[in-house]
Amino acid sequence: MAITDSALAQLAARFEVLLPHLNERQRRLALATEARLLGHGGVRTVARIAGASESTVRKGVFELEAGVEPLADGRIRRPGGGRKSAIELDPGLLPALLALVEPDERGDPMSPLRWTTKSLRKLATELTRQGRQISPVTVGRLLRENGFSLQSNAKTLEGDQHPDRDAQFQYINEQVKQFQAAGEPVISVDAKKKEMLGQLPNAGREWRPKGEPVQVEDHSFFTGPKGETAIPYGVYDLAADTGWVSVGVDHDTSAFAVATIRRWWQARGRLDYPNATRLLITADAGGSNSYRYRAWKAELSALAAETGLAITVCHFPPSTSKWNKIEHRLFSHITMNWRGRPLTSHEVVVNTIASTTTRSGLHVVAELDERPYPTGVAISKARMNALPLEPHETRGTWNYTLHPAPTGGETTPPETTHLATAPDRGTVLDLLDDARLTGMSTAELDALANRLATAQEAEREQRCFRQRGGPRRKAAADHGKPLFSGRDRILLTLLYLRQVCPQRVLAEMLEVTDRVIGPAIAETSRLLDQHKITVEPTTLLFTEPAQLVAFVHTGVLPARSRPPLPESLCDPFLTGMSRAGLQELVDRLAVRQAALVERRRHTQRGGPRQPGTRGGVFAQKITDAERVLAAVLFHRHVCTGEVLAELFQVNRSTIGNAFRDVRPLLKEDGFHLPPAPVKHRTAEALLASVPAVNTPTKELC
Template identity: 60%
Template sequence: MAVPEDVCSQLRCRFAVLLPHLNERQRRLALATEARLLGHGGIRTVARIAEVSETTVRRGVSELDAGAGLPSGRIRAPGGGRKRAEEIDPALLKALLGLVEPDERGDPESPLRWTTKSLRNLAEELSRQGHPVSAPTVGRLLRQEGFSLQANVKTLEGAQHPDRDAQFRYINEQVKQHQADGEPMISVDTKKREQIGRLPMAGREWRPKGEPVQVEDHHFFFSGPDVQQAIPYGIYDITRNTGWVNVGVDHDTSVFAVESIRRWWQSRGSLDYPHATRLLITSDAGGSNGYRYRVWKSELAALAAETGLSITVCHFPPGTSKWNKIEHRLFSHITHNWRGRPLTSHEVVVKTIAATRTRGGLRVEAVLDTDDYPTGIAISKERFQALPLERHAVHSTWNYTLHPQDASDAAAPAPVGEAGGPARRRQAMLHRLADERLTGLSSARLEELATALAPAQAARAHQRYSEQRGGRARRATGKLRGSKPLFDDAARLLLTLLYQRQVCSLNVLADLLEVTATCIADHVKETREVLEDHDHDPGVAAVRFPTTDALLTFLDSDQRPARYGIIERLSHPVLTGLTRDELHQLTQRLAPRQTALAERLGHQRRGGPRQPGTRSGVFPQKISNSERVLLTILYMRKLCTLDVLTEALGDVCRSSTGNAVRETRPLLQQEGHTPVPAPTRYRTADELFAAVPPDSDTPTG
């Protein structure tokens, strides 16, 4: 029997409204009810209108006739539907865990060990191993086993220092004591330096749609020694929750670090704590404010003398810098404030830092510091030992106090960063070292040589800059103004002459000029090559100075080291059989051969040529070349034994004397010089010196 069209229309309306709200079983029963009401042909009609199969409707009719319901909460009978993948393939879960478990537990030969373990990659690898599965199923299995997407967490601190916890407790006690007394406490550190320019910055910022800030696609356009940079050094006041940032443009040195603290105290600290007598500084163990640097402590001593404050410094143990308050109470907010914003100028850096605010009440001030802070500055041991530094009983390396000292006191430390400090003393010392007795040149001749070598020195400097950049400059110089180096071209020439003439060692020069020996070594290496290109032979100085005191004494009173007097007596014609002029001429003739021999022996010891970047040049020896010739002549004349010669020199060992004679004897034989044997043999150094008449200058024997 055909179903009327109006009945079909009503069914369509009911199904469209009702069926979307029913589950699978409810829809089946509802369709079966309508089919039974229609009678013969109802199943086919309902299936056609509802767009389902007739089998579904017949199943519903059977369920209505049977009258048996399903357990509460179920739609299908137990056992219905497709089985889970892990039930069909019991080895699937084990294979999956072998891919995603940590390396120490999983399969070390897993093909996904070095690739991203995404759901799709995991599914493809499992299918390749014979466990066909989809990416969603892999995700369900991982969640079922307690896995989740996780990022790295910075918790590992490397090897922990045995006094780590004790240091943390000590810092906490110091902070509580200063807080109870109302004394200032600051946390200091240097934030990551930033390059100035249209460079991409991490993070995003609200802008009109389709109008992002355009930045450079590569950083290498902003590389090289002349690129502008910003070095933010932060001071965070722990008690007042305020920040003060000094933005430098030169180098992050200990002088710059203490100068930043000095500026904070002058602009904010002295106003916020007008009655302060002590200052507590917490800082990292490394960087420009590291506990190993003498300059850092010397500058703090100068600051203590200026302000009258007792400055206590407590360093966090190595590897625990993130515990420093300034990291997550100041620097993190600054980074968040300039996210997505290119730092195109120093003004942008300063104003962006100064605009940093938080709901917790943080306020920040920032200033630009355009002063020069050259690297290579050092403090001698003598000056460091004179500092008013008191080490604490608890880990004295990390905890110490610098007491104020009267600035009028001659022993008071002078700030390194001031013109009246080492900068002025360095210039005065360079003027003294330009003595003709040390350089072998008059002041006019030295100035003339410096003028002649200046263009070649400038060319060497540009060559070094090109090597540092990896090519020619891609940008014009970007510094606010030319940075003044520690030594100009004339000073570098002077240092090279002193070193090449073996006046003293690099360590002695470094102590005199209050710089590092490495700083002088770099200048010597570059300038030595310029001297060689101009065929200038600096010669060898007649006097060598092992200590700074000996050199200063010579400059003040012309008092020469004891070694000089010993050599003068041993070179007397009575002992050598030669006049002093003949001995000098012989020494000059042998000098090139001695240099070649030293280079050959060095090549043998190294097993090959010098490595790139080494200083090369002349290295002061315990026994100079002229002394080697003298000792060899005395020994070949059979005046005494090697032990007597060693005793006469006083500050060398027998092996050094023996090596000098062994290496120099073949050179004398090649020169054709055969010393005449002496008539007398001396058994002690005293007998040898006693044989020298005070006023005789004629050869004997």
């Protein structure tokens, strides 16, 4: 019979209200029930009104006619129904997938994905290549079911752990508690990463109008290797939860680090802790505040003398700088505050740091420090030994206290006072500007400096041009200037070329590193050679700063460091040859020996001597004649190498080198002497075996 329109409307209303609340099986059976009630044509009519498939409705009719039992609560299909999973269809799929994603140290070393990104698409492609049909979605599901997830690298490896690592952590914790309990200030210090200034990309995102991101350079190297930089050095007060950051523009040196601490103390520390008598600093083991740096300790000693505070420093063990409080209580918040914002100028850096706050109450003060902090500054041994530094009984290398004044009551000898204090380089240079040392008067040295001034400036500009890779981008500033003027460089070069003292002595007196003295002397030596200026060596030779200072003040030359050899060592009883024969041997080997030494130095240099360098090195520890004598005695087995080293007042390696240099020459001449009847084990026994008188002489024989 025909179905009326009203019946169809009622059916549509029921479906609209009921079907959304039923699951898949219930909807199918409900539609089948209505189709059976409508009779012939009911399946098509119900499917059209409900928007379902006729096959779905017909399947429900078959289930009702078959009298299928109701399913358990919560089930839609009978057990075993539905499509089989991928791992059931292919039992080898999961092992093959796990073999591809295993860590490299455990997986197949020949895996095609060992050196590429293991994305879901690449994993699915590789499994398909192996004959296993699988989609990237299924790969992701199988990985999650087996405990895999996307993970980034975890920065947890700290290298070889120091055996005192945990003990040092406990000691720092005890020191912090003691200082805070006594109301003394405790600060954490460190330098933040140097930032290049300019329209450069910065990690992170910031809210901006849609489609209007900040335009930045594609690569940071467009600004050049010598672009402007900002060097933040921070001080974090653990108790007050406040930070102080100085933004430097020159170099991250120990002087810059202590200058930041000094500024914090003058502006905040002395106000927050008016009754303080001590200061505890926690710092990492490297950088400008390294426990190895003499400059760090010397600058802190000067700060202790200025403030009257006993400054205690506790360093974290190497490779544990992330445990320093300033890292995650100050620097991390600064980084988050300027995320996604290009650091275009020092003003932007300072203002961004100063505006850093947290809900826990962190406040930061930032300032720009434009003062120069040149590199190459060193601290002499004498000054270091004079510091009022007291190592702690517990790991004194990492834990020490710098007192405001010497604690032992010891006084420094007047003649070495200038060596134990911070030197005034101008005063030291004036002391070195002595005609007896330079070979010329002050007026002559000034005239020479004026003559070479233009060439020196041109040489410096050329060197800076090579370092920059192009012309200047801005006017020359105060920072980056050399420690020595052109005249100073000429003075130091004259002292070196005249062989007055080694570069080491000059560096120690002026408290600079060898990397400052060496290039200055080398560059000036080339200029002197280009202008045909010869420098004659002098007979003066000072191996220690105190010797040179004493000579300038008193005119007294230092005593010989090594006494002359006993004349009995040349006795025929020991050498097996007459004194005249020994002298003839020395003369015969002199030229070849000098050529052999020069050949070895040529190999060490990798080429000929550079123009303007010295014609030779300082006097060897033993002369060429003494090297021949030592080789002859060693050749005859008169005594051991240790006895020769004692007699010649040198170390054992020097005797060995002398024998290795002279032995090939003796072999070329067919030189051979019978061995001595007795091999002496002590110097006293050897000298006592010679009947000759033991009187020192300046000549070899």
